[in-house]
Amino acid sequence: MIEDIKAALDVLQKGGVILYPTDTIWGIGCDACNEEAVKKVYAIKNRIDSKSMLVLMENAALIERYVTEIPDVAYDLIELTDKPLTIIFDGARSLAKNLIAEDGSIGIRITTEKFSSELIRRFKRPIVSTSANISGKPSPSCFDEIESEIIDAVDYVVKYRQDDLQKSVPSGIIKLGRSGEIKIIRE
DSSP, X not given: XXXXXXXXXXXXXXXXXXXXXXXXXXXXXXXXXXXXXXXXXXXXXXXXXXXXXXEEESOGGXXXXXXXXXXXXXXXXXXXXSSOEEEEESSBOSSOGGGSOTTSOEEEEEOOOHHHHHHHHXXXXXXXXXXXXXXXXXXXXXXXXXXXXXXXXXXXXOOTTTTOOOXXXXXXXXXXXXXXXXXXXXO
């Protein structure tokens, strides 16, 4: 795992794109603060850039660096959830402009998965995480379901957990308003 982390870090630091395991499904990722890297991810997915992507962080305390106002309930939701949860916050900042939704929001998920968490901790910045599929096609639930078109398009494919056949599912998604109102997007 450590060699994979070092190789992935090198690619991220150079503005490249990785294919990596997350706390949910396999993801395509890059430096969430690098507009050119984000463009590459949109191109790989064949996705229009008005459809924003989420970012992974390894620590809830980091959210304040990337969101202007965080309702107190956000920390409770992160702490109490028993499955991966993506929270869409208003007032995104300090991220690649082409990553932020037209309404100024950003989806953030705190990962506790061993590989992605350690990678982000060492990278010291959030990483884009979007499903490893062409836009509009089904999300792969394990590495074996990822199309070769995706594998060939990224700069580095993480080896760790490729043989894990456990079926994974995407995270739940909620939108959290500045006053703490909650809208469920995906359970």
